[in-house]
Amino acid sequence: MNKIKTAGVEQYHLSARHVHCIYVLAQHPEGITVSELARICGEDKAAISRTVNSLIKKEMAFRDCPDGHCYKAPIKLTEQGKTVAERIASKINWVFDHVGKGISEEQRENFYETLSYIADELEALIDHIEQTNQ
Template sequence: MEGKRYARFCMAVEHMAKTLQKYKNEKLAAFGLRSMHLMFMFQLNQTEEGLTGTELALNCSVDKAFISRVTGELIELGYIEYRNKTGTKYKNKLILTDKGRDVMEKINTIIDDTITSVTSEITEEQFDIFYTVLGTVDHNLENLPDERAL
Protein backbone atom coordinates (compact mmCIF):
# COMPACT_ATOMS: atom_id res chain seq x y z
CA MET A 1 0.00 0.00 0.00
CA GLU A 2 2.78 2.47 0.89
CA GLY A 3 4.42 1.85 -2.51
CA LYS A 4 1.27 2.95 -4.34
CA ARG A 5 0.94 5.97 -2.10
CA TYR A 6 4.58 6.92 -2.70
CA ALA A 7 4.25 6.50 -6.47
CA ARG A 8 1.04 8.55 -6.59
CA PHE A 9 2.56 11.30 -4.46
CA CYS A 10 5.82 11.49 -6.42
CA MET A 11 4.14 11.35 -9.80
CA ALA A 12 1.63 14.05 -8.86
CA VAL A 13 4.28 16.41 -7.48
CA GLU A 14 6.69 15.84 -10.37
CA HIS A 15 3.96 16.22 -13.00
CA MET A 16 2.72 19.43 -11.42
CA ALA A 17 6.26 20.82 -11.21
CA LYS A 18 7.01 19.98 -14.86
CA THR A 19 3.70 21.42 -16.06
CA LEU A 20 4.23 24.60 -14.06
CA GLN A 21 7.82 24.94 -15.29
CA LYS A 22 6.72 24.56 -18.92
CA TYR A 23 3.89 27.06 -18.49
CA LYS A 24 6.12 29.61 -16.75
CA ASN A 25 8.80 29.35 -19.41
CA GLU A 26 6.23 29.80 -22.20
CA LYS A 27 4.81 32.94 -20.57
CA LEU A 28 8.21 34.35 -19.60
CA ALA A 29 9.68 33.90 -23.08
CA ALA A 30 7.78 37.01 -24.21
CA PHE A 31 10.03 39.00 -21.85
CA GLY A 32 13.25 37.16 -22.70
CA LEU A 33 13.12 35.42 -19.32
CA ARG A 34 13.11 31.88 -17.95
CA SER A 35 11.71 30.61 -14.67
CA MET A 36 15.09 30.84 -12.94
CA HIS A 37 15.06 34.60 -13.62
CA LEU A 38 11.59 34.96 -12.15
CA MET A 39 12.53 33.80 -8.66
CA PHE A 40 15.23 36.50 -8.48
CA MET A 41 13.03 39.23 -9.87
CA PHE A 42 10.19 38.20 -7.57
CA GLN A 43 12.50 38.49 -4.55
CA LEU A 44 13.79 41.90 -5.68
CA ASN A 45 10.24 43.08 -6.32
CA GLN A 46 9.47 42.50 -2.63
CA THR A 47 11.96 45.12 -1.42
CA GLU A 48 12.76 48.74 -2.21
CA GLU A 49 16.23 48.53 -0.63
CA GLY A 50 17.36 45.64 -2.80
CA LEU A 51 19.20 42.45 -1.89
CA THR A 52 22.83 41.38 -2.06
CA GLY A 53 23.82 38.32 -4.05
CA THR A 54 24.29 36.47 -0.77
CA GLU A 55 20.78 37.39 0.37
CA LEU A 56 19.35 36.27 -2.97
CA ALA A 57 21.25 32.97 -2.68
CA LEU A 58 19.78 32.34 0.77
CA ASN A 59 16.25 33.38 -0.21
CA CYS A 60 16.27 31.29 -3.39
CA SER A 61 18.27 28.32 -2.03
CA VAL A 62 20.92 28.50 -4.76
CA ASP A 63 24.71 28.79 -4.78
CA LYS A 64 26.78 31.88 -5.52
CA ALA A 65 27.83 30.66 -8.98
CA PHE A 66 24.17 30.40 -9.96
CA ILE A 67 23.53 33.87 -8.54
CA SER A 68 26.42 35.31 -10.51
CA ARG A 69 25.26 33.79 -13.79
CA VAL A 70 21.59 34.69 -13.46
CA THR A 71 22.16 38.22 -12.15
CA GLY A 72 24.56 38.79 -15.04
CA GLU A 73 21.85 37.75 -17.48
CA LEU A 74 19.26 39.98 -15.81
CA ILE A 75 21.65 42.95 -15.82
CA GLU A 76 22.33 42.36 -19.50
CA LEU A 77 18.58 42.31 -20.18
CA GLY A 78 18.22 45.60 -18.31
CA TYR A 79 15.88 44.24 -15.63
CA ILE A 80 18.16 44.65 -12.60
CA GLU A 81 21.14 46.77 -11.60
CA TYR A 82 23.41 47.40 -8.65
CA ARG A 83 22.09 50.10 -6.33
CA ASN A 84 25.49 51.78 -6.11
CA LYS A 85 27.74 51.95 -9.12
CA THR A 86 30.87 51.78 -6.95
CA GLY A 87 32.16 49.23 -4.46
CA THR A 88 32.32 45.47 -4.62
CA LYS A 89 29.42 43.68 -6.21
CA TYR A 90 29.28 41.16 -3.37
CA LYS A 91 28.17 43.71 -0.77
CA ASN A 92 26.29 45.92 -3.22
CA LYS A 93 22.55 45.46 -3.34
CA LEU A 94 20.73 44.54 -6.52
CA ILE A 95 17.49 46.32 -7.39
CA LEU A 96 14.94 46.18 -10.17
CA THR A 97 15.27 48.83 -12.85
CA ASP A 98 12.21 50.72 -14.08
CA LYS A 99 12.08 48.22 -16.94
CA GLY A 100 12.26 45.37 -14.42
CA ARG A 101 9.42 46.83 -12.33
CA ASP A 102 7.27 47.26 -15.45
CA VAL A 103 7.88 43.64 -16.46
CA MET A 104 7.12 42.40 -12.94
CA GLU A 105 3.83 44.28 -13.01
CA LYS A 106 2.89 42.45 -16.23
CA ILE A 107 4.12 39.12 -14.86
CA ASN A 108 2.16 39.60 -11.63
CA THR A 109 -0.99 40.14 -13.71
CA ILE A 110 -0.29 36.90 -15.58
CA ILE A 111 0.31 35.10 -12.26
CA ASP A 112 -2.91 36.46 -10.74
CA ASP A 113 -4.93 35.47 -13.81
CA THR A 114 -3.35 32.00 -13.84
CA ILE A 115 -3.99 31.38 -10.16
CA THR A 116 -7.59 32.53 -10.53
CA SER A 117 -8.06 30.20 -13.50
CA VAL A 118 -6.53 27.06 -12.02
CA THR A 119 -8.00 27.48 -8.54
CA SER A 120 -11.52 28.65 -9.35
CA GLU A 121 -13.05 25.39 -8.11
CA ILE A 122 -11.08 25.29 -4.86
CA THR A 123 -12.46 26.86 -1.68
CA GLU A 124 -10.38 28.86 0.82
CA GLU A 125 -10.86 26.05 3.34
CA GLN A 126 -9.47 23.52 0.86
CA PHE A 127 -6.50 25.81 0.21
CA ASP A 128 -5.80 26.12 3.92
CA ILE A 129 -5.81 22.33 4.27
CA PHE A 130 -3.69 21.89 1.12
CA TYR A 131 -1.01 24.34 2.28
CA THR A 132 -0.99 22.85 5.78
CA VAL A 133 -0.46 19.34 4.38
CA LEU A 134 2.09 20.53 1.82
CA GLY A 135 4.00 22.43 4.52
CA THR A 136 4.01 19.38 6.79
CA VAL A 137 5.28 17.09 4.03
CA ASP A 138 7.95 19.63 3.06
CA HIS A 139 9.08 20.02 6.67
CA ASN A 140 9.18 16.25 7.20
CA LEU A 141 11.19 15.73 4.00
CA GLU A 142 13.67 18.42 5.05
CA ASN A 143 14.13 16.71 8.41
CA LEU A 144 14.22 13.13 7.19
CA PRO A 145 17.26 11.30 8.59
CA ASP A 146 19.79 10.46 5.86
CA GLU A 147 19.45 6.71 6.42
CA ARG A 148 15.72 6.91 5.65
CA ALA A 149 15.95 9.18 2.61
CA LEU A 150 15.40 7.80 -0.86
Protein backbone atom coordinates in the same frame (compact mmCIF):
# COMPACT_ATOMS: atom_id res chain seq x y z
CA MET B 1 5.99 24.92 -15.52
CA ASN B 2 8.76 26.81 -17.29
CA LYS B 3 6.41 27.66 -20.16
CA ILE B 4 3.91 29.07 -17.68
CA LYS B 5 6.67 31.03 -15.91
CA THR B 6 7.88 32.68 -19.11
CA ALA B 7 4.48 33.25 -20.74
CA GLY B 8 3.75 36.92 -21.28
CA VAL B 9 7.37 38.05 -21.13
CA GLU B 10 8.69 36.40 -24.30
CA GLN B 11 9.79 39.70 -25.83
CA TYR B 12 12.38 40.06 -23.05
CA HIS B 13 13.97 36.64 -23.79
CA LEU B 14 13.85 35.54 -20.17
CA SER B 15 14.43 32.06 -18.82
CA ALA B 16 12.39 30.58 -15.99
CA ARG B 17 15.32 31.38 -13.66
CA HIS B 18 15.24 35.05 -14.78
CA VAL B 19 11.51 35.16 -14.07
CA HIS B 20 11.93 33.60 -10.64
CA CYS B 21 14.68 36.08 -9.71
CA ILE B 22 12.63 39.05 -10.91
CA TYR B 23 9.64 37.82 -8.92
CA VAL B 24 11.73 37.45 -5.74
CA LEU B 25 13.46 40.82 -6.24
CA ALA B 26 10.04 42.44 -6.57
CA GLN B 27 9.18 41.02 -3.15
CA HIS B 28 12.27 42.80 -1.74
CA PRO B 29 12.24 46.40 -3.05
CA GLU B 30 14.94 47.31 -0.51
CA GLY B 31 17.24 44.94 -2.40
CA ILE B 32 18.84 41.62 -1.46
CA THR B 33 22.28 40.13 -2.01
CA VAL B 34 23.04 37.38 -4.49
CA SER B 35 23.48 34.97 -1.55
CA GLU B 36 20.04 35.83 -0.17
CA LEU B 37 18.49 35.56 -3.63
CA ALA B 38 20.10 32.14 -4.17
CA ARG B 39 18.81 30.92 -0.79
CA ILE B 40 15.27 32.14 -1.44
CA CYS B 41 15.22 30.71 -4.97
CA GLY B 42 16.73 27.43 -3.79
CA GLU B 43 19.39 27.69 -6.48
CA ASP B 44 23.16 27.53 -6.66
CA LYS B 45 24.81 30.88 -5.87
CA ALA B 46 26.96 30.78 -9.03
CA ALA B 47 23.90 30.19 -11.23
CA ILE B 48 22.02 33.05 -9.56
CA SER B 49 25.06 35.31 -9.92
CA ARG B 50 25.10 34.61 -13.68
CA THR B 51 21.36 35.24 -13.85
CA VAL B 52 21.71 38.55 -11.99
CA ASN B 53 24.51 39.62 -14.33
CA SER B 54 22.25 38.80 -17.27
CA LEU B 55 19.40 40.83 -15.73
CA ILE B 56 21.79 43.75 -15.26
CA LYS B 57 22.83 43.54 -18.94
CA LYS B 58 19.15 43.49 -19.89
CA GLU B 59 18.71 46.62 -17.74
CA MET B 60 16.17 44.93 -15.49
CA ALA B 61 18.25 45.00 -12.31
CA PHE B 62 21.19 46.87 -10.83
CA ARG B 63 23.62 46.58 -7.94
CA ASP B 64 23.04 49.30 -5.37
CA CYS B 65 26.60 50.25 -4.42
CA PRO B 66 26.61 53.94 -3.42
CA ASP B 67 30.07 53.77 -1.81
CA GLY B 68 31.60 52.21 -4.92
CA HIS B 69 32.01 48.80 -3.32
CA CYS B 70 29.72 46.40 -5.13
CA TYR B 71 30.76 43.24 -3.29
CA LYS B 72 27.68 41.98 -1.44
CA ALA B 73 25.75 45.00 -2.71
CA PRO B 74 21.97 44.58 -2.74
CA ILE B 75 20.38 43.81 -6.09
CA LYS B 76 17.33 45.89 -7.01
CA LEU B 77 14.97 46.06 -9.96
CA THR B 78 15.08 48.91 -12.45
CA GLU B 79 11.85 50.50 -13.66
CA GLN B 80 11.85 48.06 -16.60
CA GLY B 81 12.40 45.19 -14.16
CA LYS B 82 9.48 46.41 -12.05
CA THR B 83 7.26 46.50 -15.15
CA VAL B 84 8.21 42.92 -15.99
CA ALA B 85 7.63 41.93 -12.34
CA GLU B 86 4.10 43.34 -12.54
CA ARG B 87 3.44 41.23 -15.64
CA ILE B 88 4.80 38.17 -13.88
CA ALA B 89 2.63 38.79 -10.80
CA SER B 90 -0.40 39.26 -13.03
CA LYS B 91 0.34 35.96 -14.79
CA ILE B 92 0.75 34.16 -11.46
CA ASN B 93 -2.60 35.49 -10.26
CA TRP B 94 -4.23 34.43 -13.53
CA VAL B 95 -2.79 30.91 -13.21
CA PHE B 96 -3.90 30.59 -9.59
CA ASP B 97 -7.38 31.82 -10.49
CA HIS B 98 -7.68 29.16 -13.19
CA VAL B 99 -6.14 26.17 -11.44
CA GLY B 100 -7.78 26.92 -8.12
CA LYS B 101 -11.26 27.80 -9.32
CA GLY B 102 -12.84 24.75 -7.67
CA ILE B 103 -11.12 25.28 -4.33
CA SER B 104 -12.83 27.19 -1.54
CA GLU B 105 -11.03 29.96 0.34
CA GLU B 106 -10.95 27.76 3.45
CA GLN B 107 -9.36 24.90 1.51
CA ARG B 108 -6.81 27.28 0.01
CA GLU B 109 -5.91 28.68 3.45
CA ASN B 110 -5.55 25.14 4.85
CA PHE B 111 -3.35 24.19 1.90
CA TYR B 112 -1.03 27.17 2.40
CA GLU B 113 -0.86 26.60 6.16
CA THR B 114 0.07 22.96 5.58
CA LEU B 115 2.57 23.86 2.88
CA SER B 116 4.14 26.50 5.13
CA TYR B 117 4.39 24.00 7.99
CA ILE B 118 6.07 21.43 5.73
CA ALA B 119 8.50 24.04 4.38
CA ASP B 120 9.42 25.14 7.93
CA GLU B 121 9.97 21.54 9.03
CA LEU B 122 12.11 20.81 5.97
CA GLU B 123 14.17 23.94 6.64
CA ALA B 124 14.69 22.87 10.27
CA LEU B 125 15.68 19.37 9.14
CA ILE B 126 18.19 20.76 6.63
CA ASP B 127 19.67 23.04 9.32
CA HIS B 128 19.96 20.06 11.68
CA ILE B 129 21.66 17.92 9.02
CA GLU B 130 24.09 20.72 8.15
CA GLN B 131 24.98 21.26 11.83
CA THR B 132 25.43 17.53 12.40
CA ASN B 133 27.76 17.20 9.41
CA GLN B 134 30.09 19.99 10.55
